[in-house]
Amino acid sequence: MSMKPRDRVLGLFEGKEVDRMACYSGMGNVTTAGLEQLGYKFAEVHTDPVKMANSAATSYKLFGYECAVVPYDMCVEAEAMGCVMNAYEDVAHLLYPTIKEKLIHSPDEMTKVTIPDNIAERGRFPLVMEAISLLKKDIGDEVAIGSWFLGPFTLAGQLMDLNDLFKLVFKKPNEVNILLDRLADLIITMAARYREAGADYITIREMGAPTDVLSPRSFRQVIKPHLEKIFKNIPSPKILHICGDTNLIIGLMNECGADAISVETKNDLVKSRETIGTEPLLFGHVDGYNVLCNGTPEDVEKAVLASMEGGVDAVWPSCDIWPTAPLENLRAMVETVRKYGAEKWARKNR
Secondary structure: OOOOHHHHHHHHHOOOOOOOOOEOOOOOOOOHHHHHHHOOOHHHHHOOHHHHHHHHHHHHHHHOOOEEEOOOOOOHHHHHHOOEEEOOOOOOOOOOOEEEEOOOOOHHHHHHOOOOOOHHHOOOHHHHHHHHHHHHHHHOOOOEEEEEEEOHHHHHHHHOOHHHHHHHHHHOHHHHHHHHHHHHHHHHHHHHHHHHHOOOEEEEEOOOOOOOOOOHHHHHHHHHHHHHHHHHHOOOOEEEEEOOOOOOOHHHHHOOOOOEEEEOOOOOHHHHHHHHOOOOEEEEEEOOOOOOOOOOHHHHHHHHHHHHHHOOOEEEEOOOOOOOOOHHHHHHHHHHHHHHHHHHHHHHOO
16 A cells, blocks of 8 residues: 555544554754755745745655644744744844743733734734645645644743743742643634644644653643643644653653654653553654754664654654755655655554
């Protein structure tokens, strides 16, 4: 059986029989090779829906990635909430947009934050939805179209000083939870709008909450309730991604209600499988920088095989693909999955 990439990706979520593992992502994957082919500057693709869509499509067209994902930067939600973004439009080299002016400047302001009624019309939300629609028309019959949001805690770290937020988790957990609950409502609202625009799947990226920085107890009390609310109220397919070491919280992640869990290179896949069992969908965990960007094609093949042997259901990079990753490495990732994906999938599902 030979399937279209889109059918392979979505069939897994639907419990259908698929021919092999898929190789895709729920995170950014624009490349300088794609930008150069189109003659785009990196800063342009964040503020132009056509350029955003065209550049996202190049990952499928250039190296066979089985998805297209927008947006690329982590400022969309915060900008729509009123933060000031720096897109570095006058900078020639690669710089992702950042927030240069926060919305919250003191703990007292946390509980005063409200979600505007017209949130879908603010900032770059309309631009992202247009890019999703354009991708759907361009390559949506062939590949799965994905989008993503920051998780509530990580988003709160864009609205205010992140170090202050970490401290307030312990000093003022009630106030933090009020803020995160409202941000969860924002994500639920916009996830529905992204799906209406044409997104096939949504990833929630709560990368600010690994056990490198927060204890499992804090995750249970402050992070998990809001993730549960989100996944209960957004359509499937829906994926939870957390960067860093997640072995101590992988069981809690599995309880949040996502259809799949995406993990990073620090995660021990064997331990994760021991904790959550064989049924939950687990994606990962090829190092997006040290291997895909700075390694060789042989390093990439080795890393992909390690992820497969570790028990993943789909091969994903550990985080965003760094744009300067060589095409030969990205092709090696996809080709390794094509070469071994059917065998590994059959062995895994005996």
